Amino acid sequence: MEPNTNAGWILGLKHWQFFALLVAPRALEYFFFSFGNPNGDYYWVELCYWIYTLSLICGWLYFTTINLQPLLPSAITMNIKKFKWEMGFTFFPPFFLLTITLLREINGNGGSGFFELLAFIGLILLYPIICLFKSMYRMIRTLKEVELQRPVSKSDFDLSDLSILYPLIGAWVFQPRINQVYEYASRQKLNVEE
Template identity: 30%
Template structure:
């Protein structure tokens, strides 16, 4: 799976992460605003049904984004010089905290839209009771996400330069990954090049042996 992410083309990842979800959202909005009664009012049942796609879209997007982060953070480690130590344990911890938190929120949202709870009051009660947990977890998850941006961008630059890097060396990569829909068009070709060069060098070494 890691190699599939690293070898994927930029347009493929963009289509999966943004193209398809955006298309689904557009279709959802079209159906929502065309589903009106004779008085011009939106059908509440129809609106609720269209929003059932939201948890699915977010689940797919989250899976792809975190899968991409994991593939870079883990998959490129074998290309980094052995004398350079990356904080892998910290990366893994900070990786799973926001992932679990986001999935937890999606489960709550999904139970609302798909009728597994007794209604909005039940969900509201759950959220209210866990408010003191959700707020700090949300803030800490945001911090973890910024660390993932930091670690992933640092990993890319370290792999390319083959030396210890400072934040000033990979600040460009940091912001490109932060503004992901744009940055992926520049970052992913570089990942493809890294994998291609390493594969070529590996094959040459085997042939020379």
């Protein structure tokens, strides 16, 4: 399976660029809206931020794992269909629910039944959260297997691998490792072609 060349922009990011993509919308929100509406009813901005963050993290996990898969040793197999289903369940239910909530806020229905809607969303999001953790694990495992060029066991994982649970820190830990793997793979590809 060939890597997805359309994802080159997200795979070539440096760690500080990925961190800036995660933090910039929140920083801009505080900068521009701190002196705006005195009521401070900007639920729609918060919902847009969560839709953006969900899209960015799911895209990063998906494209990184899919593009690491061809670099795995031939003895290691990965069920790509299962991974794609997990990523689909990670992304689409929360995306649609956040979009519906955003539309309710824009139409002025945000205050009516908001707690019931929040409890409903929480119950529906339980399975996507589990799928998100499984997708994070698959990305970490695939990255480790590409780095070590052998199947990994539980003893191969260390504390830094848990930093992916908090993406602001995970960006600083994983993105340099991903860049290093891709640089090495592209050098190997150039050597083979010559």
